[in-house]
Amino acid sequence: MKTIKTCVTALISALLVFSPVAYADKWSDQFPHIKATGDIPGDCSYESMSKKNYKGKTLKINTHAVPVMGEPTALHAEQFAKLTGAKVDVTHTPAGDLYAKAMVPFQAGQAPYDIVFGFSNFINDWRRYLEPVPKKYVEMKQMKDVTPSHIGVASWDGVMYQFPVDGDRHYLKYRKDVIDNPEYQKQYKEATGKELKVPTTWKEYGEMAAYFNGWDWDGDGEKEYGSAEVMKKDDLMYAAFYSRSAAYSKNPKTPGGFFFDLETMKPLINNPGFVEALTDWVEATKYVPPGGINFGLGDEIGSFGGGQTLFSFSWDDAFVAAMQPDSPINNKVGAAQLPGAMKVWNRKTNSWDEGFNQAPFFVWGWAVGVAKKSKEKEMAFDYLCFFANEANHQADIGIGRFGVNPFRNDDFKVDVWTQIGWDKDIAQSYVDTLAQMEQSKNRVFPLRVPGTFEFNAALATAAAKALAGQLSPQAALDEAAKQWEDILNRVGKDNVRKAYAVGVAMEDNKQ
Amino acid sequence: MNFKHKFVFLFPGLFVLIGILIFPIIFTIRLSLSGWNSYTPEMNFIGITNYIRLFTDDPRFWESFFRLSFLSVTTVILQYVIGFALAMMVWREIKFKRFFRVIFLVPMMTTPVIMTVIWRTFFHESLGPVNDLLGGLGVKPILWLSDPVIAKFTVIIVEVWQWTPFMFLLLLAGLLSLPKEPFLAAAIDGASPFRKFVYVTFPLMAPISIGAIIIRLIEASKIMDTVFVLTSGGPGTATETSSFYIYIKGLREFQMGYAATLSFTYLVIMIISLTIIAKVLTKLMIKE
Numbered sequence: 001m002k003t004i005k006t007c008v009t010a011l012i013s014a015l016l017v018f019s020p021v022a023y024a025d026k027w028s029d030q031f032p033h034i035k036a037t038g039d040i041p042g043d044c045s046y047e048s049m050s051k052k053n054y055k056g057k058t059l060k061i062n063t064h065a066v067p068v069m070g071e072p073t074a075l076h077a078e079q080f081a082k083l084t085g086a087k088v089d090v091t092h093t094p095a096g097d098l099y100a101k102a103m104v105p106f107q108a109g110q111a112p113y114d115i116v117f118g119f120s121n122f123i124n125d126w127r128r129y130l131e132p133v134p135k136k137y138v139e140m141k142q143m144k145d146v147t148p149s150h151i152g153v154a155s156w157d158g159v160m161y162q163f164p165v166d167g168d169r170h171y172l173k174y175r176k177d178v179i180d181n182p183e184y185q186k187q188y189k190e191a192t193g194k195e196l197k198v199p200t201t202w203k204e205y206g207e208m209a210a211y212f213n214g215w216d217w218d219g220d221g222e223k224e225y226g227s228a229e230v231m232k233k234d235d236l237m238y239a240a241f242y243s244r245s246a247a248y249s250k251n252p253k254t255p256g257g258f259f260f261d262l263e264t265m266k267p268l269i270n271n272p273g274f275v276e277a278l279t280d281w282v283e284a285t286k287y288v289p290p291g292g293i294n295f296g297l298g299d300e301i302g303s304f305g306g307g308q309t310l311f312s313f314s315w316d317d318a319f320v321a322a323m324q325p326d327s328p329i330n331n332k333v334g335a336a337q338l339p340g341a342m343k344v345w346n347r348k349t350n351s352w353d354e355g356f357n358q359a360p361f362f363v364w365g366w367a368v369g370v371a372k373k374s375k376e377k378e379m380a381f382d383y384l385c386f387f388a389n390e391a392n393h394q395a396d397i398g399i400g401r402f403g404v405n406p407f408r409n410d411d412f413k414v415d416v417w418t419q420i421g422w423d424k425d426i427a428q429s430y431v432d433t434l435a436q437m438e439q440s441k442n443r444v445f446p447l448r449v450p451g452t453f454e455f456n457a458a459l460a461t462a463a464a465k466a467l468a469g470q471l472s473p474q475a476a477l478d479e480a481a482k483q484w485e486d487i488l489n490r491v492g493k494d495n496v497r498k499a500y501a502v503g504v505a506m507e508d509n510k511q
Numbered sequence: 512m513n514f515k516h517k518f519v520f521l522f523p524g525l526f527v528l529i530g531i532l533i534f535p536i537i538f539t540i541r542l543s544l545s546g547w548n549s550y551t552p553e554m555n556f557i558g559i560t561n562y563i564r565l566f567t568d569d570p571r572f573w574e575s576f577f578r579l580s581f582l583s584v585t586t587v588i589l590q591y592v593i594g595f596a597l598a599m600m601v602w603r604e605i606k607f608k609r610f611f612r613v614i615f616l617v618p619m620m621t622t623p624v625i626m627t628v629i630w631r632t633f634f635h636e637s638l639g640p641v642n643d644l645l646g647g648l649g650v651k652p653i654l655w656l657s658d659p660v661i662a663k664f665t666v667i668i669v670e671v672w673q674w675t676p677f678m679f680l681l682l683l684a685g686l687l688s689l690p691k692e693p694f695l696a697a698a699i700d701g702a703s704p705f706r707k708f709v710y711v712t713f714p715l716m717a718p719i720s721i722g723a724i725i726i727r728l729i730e731a732s733k734i735m736d737t738v739f740v741l742t743s744g745g746p747g748t749a750t751e752t753s754s755f756y757i758y759i760k761g762l763r764e765f766q767m768g769y770a771a772t773l774s775f776t777y778l779v780i781m782i783i784s785l786t787i788i789a790k791v792l793t794k795l796m797i798k799e
Contacts, residue, residue, distance in 0.1 A: 100762045107552035125549045125765075225637075234743045234763070291636030293657040293746050308637070450550035453764045461571070461748060468659050468747030486568070491550055 027391075031079055034391040036398075036419065043140045044385035046083060054379050055085035061383075062101055063117040065092045068317065068403035069166070069366050072396050073117065076387045083386075086379060096234060099453065102126065102371075111373035114380040120153045120168075120367035121446040123161055124499050125453075130369035131377055133160040137385055142393075142408075147438055149362055150407040152506050153445070161369055163384040167407025168365025170243040171433050172205075173304060173312045173319045174198060176334035176426070178217060179208075200356070202247060202280050202339045205311060206287070212310045213287040220307070220328075226287030227311040228295060228303035228318075233464035235296030238456045241463050242444065243313060243361045244281055247341035249273030250359035252442045254348050255508040259447050259455075260484075261347065262504050265493045267484040269459060270477035272352070273345030278466055278473035285467055293467055305329070305400070313338060315363070319430070321400030323422055331423045335433045360437040364446040366403060406434055445506050449499040451491045458483035536778075542771035549765040561772035571748065572756055572773060576780070579752040582663065583731035586670040591724055593671065594678030599712075602686040612683070619676035627740040630669045631656070634741075659749035662742050666750050669737050674730070678723055685719030686712075717796040725789050732781055753777050 027039040027046040039046040059080075063073035070092045077088040091113070093101050102116040106129040118126065137143060138160055146154075146164045154162040178184055179198060188196035188211060199205040209226025217224050230240040249258060249271065256262045259269065268274070285293055289308055292299075297314065304312035305321035307329045312318050322333045340358030368387075370380040386392070396404035397411060398420040406412065412435045417427035437443070447455055462480035465471040471479065488496055546557045565572060601611045618626070633641050634655035642652040655665045693715065697707045735754040738744055744751035744759075757777065761770030 096763060100765060103549060103765055232743055233745045233747070234759070289637040290642070290652050290654065291657050294742065296743075451548070453549065454766065457759065457764050464745055465747040468657075468745065468749060470659065470747040470749070490546070490548075495550065 030082075033075060033079070033395050037391050037394050040390035040394075042142055042390055044142065044382065044389040045391065046079075046389075049080065049083040049382065049386050052084045052382060054382075057376060057379055058087040058089060059115070059376055059379050059383055060089045060091070060113045061115040061117070062091045062093055062098070062113040063115075063368075064098060064366070064403075065094050067401040069117060072387070072392075072399075072402045072404055076392060077383070079392075080383050080386050084379075084382075088383070095236075099125075102129075106371070109373070111371040111375075113371060114374040114376050115368060115370055115383065117366065117368045119364045120162060121364035121448050121452050122367065123154075123156055124448045124450055126369060127156050127159075127161045129372055130161045131372045131374070133163055133370075134381060137163070137381055140385070142385070142388065142390060145408040145410055147407060147409060149438055149443070149506075153362065153364070154367065156448075157502060162367040163369065163381070163388065164407055165368055165384065165388045166366040166403065167405050167411075168315055168363050169434070169437050170239065170314055170338060170361045170363050171316075171319075171437065172199070172336045172338055173322070174334050174336065175218075175307075175310050175329065175332060177329075177332040178212065178310055179334070184217070198334065198336045199311075199339050200358075201341055202244060202277070203342070205339045206280060206283055209284070209287040209311055217310075218307065222308075224307070225289040225292070225309045227284060228292065228300045228309040229281075229284060229288060229312065230295060230297050230300050230314055231281075231285070231288070231293050231464075231467055232296040232299075233460050234457075237463065238460040239361075239363045239446075240314060241277065241281065241459065242446075243338055243363065245269075245274045245277035246359035246361050246444045247339065247344065247357055248276045249345050250442055250444050250507075251344045251346050251353060251357065253353065254346055255504075257500070257504050258444050258507060260496070260500055262497065262501060265488060265497050265500075267481045267488075268347060269484065270474070270481040271345055271347060274477055275473050276341075276345075278463060278477060281463070282466055282469075282473060301400070307332075315365070315403075316405035317400050317403055319400075320398070320405070323426070324400055325421055330421075331426060334426060335430045337433055337436055357442070358440075359442045359444050360440050361444045362437070362446070364448075365405065412438075441509050443507060445503045447500075448503055449491075449496045451487050451496070454487045454491075455484055458487065536775075539771045539775050542768055543775050545768040545771075547767040547771075548769075557768070561769050562776070564769065565772055565776060571751075572753070574748065575751045575756040576753045576777075578663075578750070579732060579734065579754075582666060582670070582734060582750075582752065583728060586667050586674070586734075587724055587727045587731050589667070589671045590675045590678040590727060591720070593675045594723075595682050595716075595720075597675070597679045598682040598686055599708075602683060615679050616676045618673050619680070621673075623673055623736045624740055626673060627669060627737050630665075630672075631741050634665055656742055657746050659746055662746060662750050666734075666737055666741060669741060670731065670734065673737070674727065677730075678727060681719065681723040681726070682716065685716050685723075689715050714797075721789065721792045721796060724792060725785060728785060728788065729781075732785075 028035045031046065041047065061073060061077060064070045074090045077090050080086065081088045098118045099122055102113065102118060103125065105112050147167070150164050150167045154160050154164045179196060185196040188194065192207065192211065194207065196208065199208055212224065213226035214223055216222060230237050249268065257268065260267055288295070289303060295303065300312060300314055301318040301321050303309055304318045305327060319333060319335055321327060322329050324330065337358060337360060340356055342356060343352040343354050344357035346353045368384060370377055374380055393404070393408065394416065396402050397406055410416065412431045414424065414427045414431055417430060418424055459480045462476040466473045466476035541554065543561055544556055544558060545554045547554060597615050601608050633639050636642055636652055636654055636657060641655065645653065654661055656662050693711050694707065697711050733754050734752050735758065738750055738752055738755050742750045744755050757770050757773045760766045760773060
């Protein structure tokens with residue numbers, strides 16, 4: 001009897017252990033995208049979706065242009081259609097037009113798209129037109145693994161409006177083969193009297209970038225440069241500026257706002273902290289590649305990912321692109337938190353607080369929601385759930401051009417990355433960087449208030465003028481602050497304050 | 512004939528005119544008096560607040576307008592001079608005349624956005640072939656798109672390349688339609704080619720030239736795609752034009768009411784200035 005029991009237990013155990021592999025065999029043959037993991041059981045797995053029947057129904061999606069987010073949207077749409085019988089129409093739209101393309105029909109009371117992709121900082125403007133994510137999805141296992149920071153980014157006042165499909169933050173990327181090279185360390189020490197190491201402050205970043213600018217330091221016959229940064233005015237450059245400003249302006253001793261003083265709603269963007277950051281950034285125009293002042297995100301990814309620069313900082317994409325097997329700098333890069341500063345502005349005492357300060361920027365990322373007026377809400381949420389299921393997610397995060405980045409606790413495990421060919425120490429530095437950012441108590445979250453676009457555009461225009469030499473950093477930021485005051489008056493200070501308080505609570509670790 | 516019948520025949524044309532011209536203008540005017548934006552999505556009435564903001568607190572619009580004036584006048588003058596020269600060249604009996612006529616038209620037949628992407632690649636400061644070629648000749652890399660002054664001339668180069676063929680086409684059609692007698696008379700009088708051009712060809716071409724210049728000025732004043740793709744108005748705001756600025760305010764920042772104010776003001780300014788330009792050109796180029 002005991003033997004029979006043992007056999008039955010062993011059989012059941014074997015079935016349980018190997019059942020994912022069984023799914024993998026079945027589904028990865030049909031869908032090679034998930035060949036590395038196979039299907040992973042869950043509420044929105046391939047197996048689960050195959051049991052749904054949406055034959056005769058059409059799902060309409062507006063997403064970004066191919067490849068970033070556009071390619072995975074289309075790929076998962078095709079898979080979803082095969083599994084459920086639905087017809088899925090995917091429209092691709094350039095990044096700059098995503099907001100308006102959804103907003104115009106939203107305001108006209110129409111729903112030409114069931115699903116709209118955009119950026120997470122659209123949430124305040126879009127939420128009144130989006131269907132909150134139903135409880136059934138919020139309580140799913142795959143959602144429980146999403147980090148609290150990204151749950152916060154996708155939610156407003158505790159209600160989730162955006163379905164998490166991507167996680168974003170800015171961090172430093174550097175050429176490990178140069179920074180760790182003993183010969184260059186010696187050479188740099190002789191030339192500057194300083195250590196060549198992963199920069200911990202923006203000043204060190206600038207000094208190293210300037211030193212490694214304009215000569216062939218990797219022996220490929222081409223000149224290399226110091227840094228690739230997103231400096232093009234209408235191409236997300238304001239996010240890069242906030243990243244550079246956080247260390248100088250996000251003072252843990254002065255809670256109550258990074259962009260505005262929550263009490264008075266006075267814009268803080270022209271205080272000495274931001275001015276110092278912009279001054280550094282103007283200096284950076286000297287160590288970017290020729291034309292670097294016009295680099296958008298795509299250029300930055302291509303430049304650093306193609307081995308043209310020593311440093312870069314922005315979203316994960318450039319790092320993941322650099323780590324792909326076909327990259328010329330595969331396994332030659334490292335990740336670290338954004339540099340900090342040796343002083344931070346204290347707006348209460350109106351003076352600099354001396355000492356090291358660092359503040360990670362949880363910049364907005366890709367976000368997606370279901371239109372409140374959609375007639376196919378259930379199918380729409382099923383699609384999003386399928387998009388972000390464990391198998392798809394694991395496959396997507398390893399493809400740099402997809403723009404899908406870590407936002408789940410499981411993503412911070414080294415094995416996930418070594419399985420796709422990353423060196424263990426690089427994978428470790430990457431997951432450590434991301435994990436440290438999650439644990440930081442001095443974080444900056446994106447501005448998510450009514451008129452976000454106007455605020456960011458005003459800042460970007462002013463910063464661009466400074467980078468182009470049209471205005472000094474102080475004059476440029478004074479101009480931006482004046483425009484922020486005008487926008488505040490138009491939108492209403494109380495409206496902005498109410499919305500801004502939600503983000504400030506997250507920054508002040510009250511949520 | 513019953514007088515009322517005239518109106519019956521007029522009605523379809525009038526209806527179309529109202530539908531496609533009058534209604535959009537009236538709607539734009541009404542929108543310009545509202546504060547429609549992302550957080551107040553309604554046609555509320557705020558009077559002339561937007562107009563006050565434009566005339567008292569928006570130097571960026573006026574800067575973009577003067578920049579546009581510089582870009583459009585410069586490009587149209589260059590297009591006219593080059594287009595006229597090319598038209599004169601193929602107007603005469605030369606070898607491969609038909610081939611040249613077709614080849615000169617090619618830039619105009621290409622898609623502006625695609626061609627601008629190609630030009631942007633050419634002028635890319637670190638990866639583009641133009642600086643590579645110049646480097647081969649020992650010339651330092653030129654900041655085609657990142658220097659505030661040079662970027663304006665880069666926009667001009669692309670615009671001139673794209674639209675000179677249009678000028679060439681109109682002027683060639685004009686040259687081909689000129690009467691032969693004045694040229695015969697000038698030849699009998701022994702006029703030199705230069706005098707023939709100054710006293711015969713140019714005056715006879717004046718009405719066509721004015722038409723061509725005005726058409727191109729109208730088009731050039733709407734310059735948007737080239738700036739959008741080539742420089743995005745940068746570096747800073749160095750190449751931002753009125754239409755690009757209106758696009759930013761309307762479709763990027765979603766300030767629909769204010770963008771309508773900018774559009775309507777811009778329309779009025781363009782109607783007035785083009786009317787004045789046409790009168791001045793007529794006075795200068797057509798002698799009684």
